Amino acid sequence: MEICTHNEHCGGCIYQELPYSAQLAQKGSNVLHLMKEKGIDVCRLLGAEDDTTIAPEEIITPAPCIYRYRNKMEYTFGDQVKGGEMTLGMHQKGRFMSIVTVDNCQLVDEDFNTVLKATLEFCRERGYDFYNKKAHKGLLRNLIIRKGERTGELLINLVTSSQGEFDESAYCAMLMQLNTANTIVGILRTINDRIADAVYCDEMRILYGKDYYTEYIMGLEFQVSAFSFFQTNVPAAERLYKDAISMIDDVKDKVVFDLFCGTGTITQSVAAMGAKKAIGIELVEEAVEAAKINAARNNLTNCEFIAGDVFKILDTVQEKPDVIIVDPPRVGILPKALDKILAYKTKQILYVSCNPKTLADNLRYMAYYGYKPVQFKAYDNFPMTKHVEAVTLLTKA
16 A cells, blocks of 8 residues: 555554565564563574574564554544644644544544544534533544454444534434445444543443444454453454463463453453363453453353452452463553562463563563563564564463
8 A cells, every 4th residue: 555645644653654574673673672671582482593593573473464454443523723624533743632634544444434534524514513622612522433353343432522412313324324344233422521531431322223343253252342442453363362372381171360351352262262260350340341241142151250450359369370361551560460470370471462661571570580481472463553562471480
């Protein structure tokens, strides 16, 4: 594809102008540098003698697809120029208050661009105003679109304040007349009257269909609700999870802790593979409720999900793990929680990371407890962007 038409202003795809091989080389070099700083020999883990015998692009696994891979986007209403025409899209790089309309984005399904254009035109024609983050006045706040990669289902969620009228029936009728390749299964309106510049749900209205879409990953079925966390690039995430779980000796008949489990994709996968019990712990209550619903859908009775802070919840769990899997947020695992995890002295810990920098920090910390990395793989699951994911298996010396 050609360079994105939004590249000048949108800050999402920082590597847009680089050939894909150069993107991999840059990301691989970054990973190597971060790990080397903390004394972690990635080259040895990948079977090379040193960084002179392995090319940077060989350090990172390429994405299955470099375009149209995102299955969720959260757009913001605003203006690019103060007092100018209303826009709908992403924050402009270097100018947070400015919003760039991104109706030709190459990272999303073309249906996302179609729905964005139609929604913006609909709202402009009716003279609706956008929510001003400084004055805390206005109607339109966000548009969130989600897609089931394996089902072709679209879920559209318009986020507004309660200030002013909005023609819900006309909006639904307009969307249903669009020529989309995927099937619209739900149209929602979320009311958010919070001052904070983030999406909250004070009230949800189902304008059409249902408030979730269905996805399949790791051979399991998942019901993904409007605000549930779910993998943004399903084929890439599935490959990473399969690789990660295969690093473990064997989960059959073992007690497995899956910490920071989100909606429990890995938890349910190891349960389906014959774990004696898989226990997922996650801070976000909605994610835990979704995990419970999905476990029931998949007829899994050997997994349990607990909502709460990992540091606190571990004190209440009676079972002792044979294997621990951690998949923390970008900030990594805080020392107090890491101390408690390492105190179990399990033979193996599988670390799934969305931030190699905090992964390197945690690996160095874990070395003091006798845990050393024995397998490592990095993944480019989000081409054109700066993000890299990685998986490390550690064993206790």
